[in-house]
Amino acid sequence: MKISDSLKGIIVETICLLYILLFVYAALSKLLDFENFQVQIGQSPLISAHASWIGYAVPIVELIAVVMLTVSRLRKAALRLSLALMTTFTAYIFIVLHYSSFVPCSCGGILEKMSWNVHLIFNIVFILLAIVAMLLHEKLDQQISNRDYSRSLKWIAGIIASGTAIVIFLFIWSEQMMHYENPFIRRYPRHAVMFNSKLDLKFNSYYFAGITNGRIYLGNSTAPLQLLSADTNLKNKKVERIIFTEKNVLFQRPLIRVMDQCLYLIDGSVPAVFNGSLKDLNVPKKFNGLPYFDQAEPLDSSRIVLRSNKGKDLANIIGVFDNEKSKSNYNPKLLQKQIDGVFxxxxxxxxxxxSQKIVYVYFYRNQFITAGKNAELISRIHTIDTTSHAKLKVSYLKNSTERKMSAPPYIVNAGAAVHNNLVFIYSKIKGRFQDEKTWDQAFIIDVYDVNKQSYLMSFPIYKIKNEKLKSIMVTKNQLYAIIGSSLVLYDLKTILKKEIKSAE
Known part of the structure; x- marks a missing residue:
């Protein structure tokens, strides 16, 4: 059945009107809530790195298409532009649904009213409408025969191929930038962690001692020999006391560490390290010949990694102490001085x-270090913020023999945990296109892959009243956080479990 020219004209005009309504609504909805639109683009798993210019380009091009659609002599070009736009939007949605690491929230406009799958169908319908309008307009404009549609079809195929190729190119480029050259844009996959339960500790003096054999252990800074434990679901709480019979040890800041079936009592200001069996809670074995230190973590039953002030000008230095040899092996090149070598x-x-790796996360700069069990450097990895140089003011007192901070420090990384080649860092720096509500209501945890030396994702841990996040600990399936006087358990969801498994 032949369609009259008048009906063809009506169909073309109707399709153009539908596109005008669509683009006007989509562009205005983005511009009226532009900040939120840019935040949503910044959270995209495909084009995060290009959010700054795509946020402006999309509504502007949509409005240009609207103007062109209203001008008869620009109708052909306008329909081609409309098809190109809808193709890129459709390719974007298809890749998000089938190939991206996670499906983000909506990106403004009509998409906010539809699911991703419904919007994909919606876009395909509009692509088909644009193709129909292009073919009918071409026939009206040149009075071509049905056999002469090949040129128009080539144009249509070229536009669709080009639009799809552009999205794929932006996706690959963005992924490279986000993981290895991140412009300080965080990605928040939905439900990376999920709240499970909370244990009221009553006091805010608890800290993580370790986890082993299905139980998590906490020490108490005001009760140094007390060991609180619970199962991994925060049930079956138990409070025990460590047996310590050694006399004449004047502990000042003793800490408990639990690893495998070993129990450690550590105080670098004495200095002293005692260890024994977790089973009988006795720590009879003493490490001999220890240097003074301010941080230490056990490596095995006879070795610890420690941070001391044996460097030049009493600068911080990391080394490994071997109790069997009563000797410390320092690596003065691990920590890099910027101001004073201490703060x-x-x-x-x-x-x-x-993974048997030592990890050291700087508080005041965008970097952390990984090292082997002998303190040999493996890698220096930058976090995604831009503070490469510590922002500190240091004053020297008593003829330069004492030093102190003369202004509050600019904290970059407030805390960290490591599990199976993934480093979880509690960041204090607000990123680009950061959602204000999330930033105000939550602590932000950034996740890095040590093997790939890349940023993976971020997720929020929501605040409890106005309590501070003291520390975090991560296992294969859970994340634990001490927030004020509460121990909070979060379940790791599929997207994080996959990353942990792939990092093995």
Missing amino acids: DTDGRLLYDET
């Missing part, structure tokens, strides 16, 4: 039993 190199010393 500027301050950080959190960690050890992961699974």
Whole structure:
């Protein structure tokens, strides 16, 4: 059945009107809530790195297409532009649904009213409408025969192929930038962790001592020989007392560590390290010949990694003490001085039993270090924020023999945990396109892959009243956080479990 030219004209006009309504609504909805739109683009698993210019480009191009669609002599170009836009949007949604690491929230406009799958179908319908309008307009414009549609079809195929290729290119480029050259844009996959339960500790003096054999252990800084434990679901709580019979040891800041079936009592200000069996809670074995230190983590029953002040000008230095040899092996090149070698190199010393790596996370700069069990450097990895140089003011007192901070420090990384080649860092720095509500209501944890030396994702841990996040600990399936006087358990969801498994 032949369609009259008047009906063809009506169909083309109707399709153009539908596109005008679609683009006007989509562009205005983005511009009226532009900050939120840019935040949503920044959370995209495909184009995060390009959020700064895509946020402006999309609504502007949509409005350009609207103007062109209203001008008769620009109708052909306008329909081609409309098809190109819808193709890129459709390719974007298809890749998000089938190939991206996670499916983000909506990105403004009509998409907020639809699911991703419904919007994909919606876009495909509009692509088909654009193709129909292009073919009918071409026939009206040149009075071509049905056999002469090949040129128009080539144009359509070229536009669809080009639009899809652009999205794929942006996706690959963005992934490279986000993981290895991140412009300080965080990605928040939905439900990376999920709240499970909370244990009221009554006091805010608890800290993580370790986890082994299905139980998590906490020490108490005001009751040094007390050991609190619970199963991994925070049930079956038990409080025990460590047996310590050694006399004439003047502990000042003793800490408990639990690893495998060993129990450690550590105080670098004495200095002293005692260890024994977790089973009988006795720590009779003493490490001899220890240097003074301010942080230490056990590596095995006879060795610890420690941070001391044996470096030049009493700068921080990391080394491994071997009790069997009564000797410390320091690596003066691990920590890099920027200001004074003490405050500027301050950080959190960690050890992961699974990967057998030492990890040191700087507090005041965007970097953490990984090292082997002999303190040999493996890698220096930058976090995604931009603070590469510590922002500190140090004053020297008593003829330069004492030093102190003369202004509050600019904290970058406030805490960290490591598990199986993944480093979890509690960041204090707000990223680009950061959602204000999430930033105000939650602690932000950034996740890095040590093997790939890349940023993976971020997730929020929501605050409990106005309590501070003291520390975190991560296992294969759970994340634990001490927030004020509460021990909070979060279950790791599929996206994080996959990353932990792939990092093995």
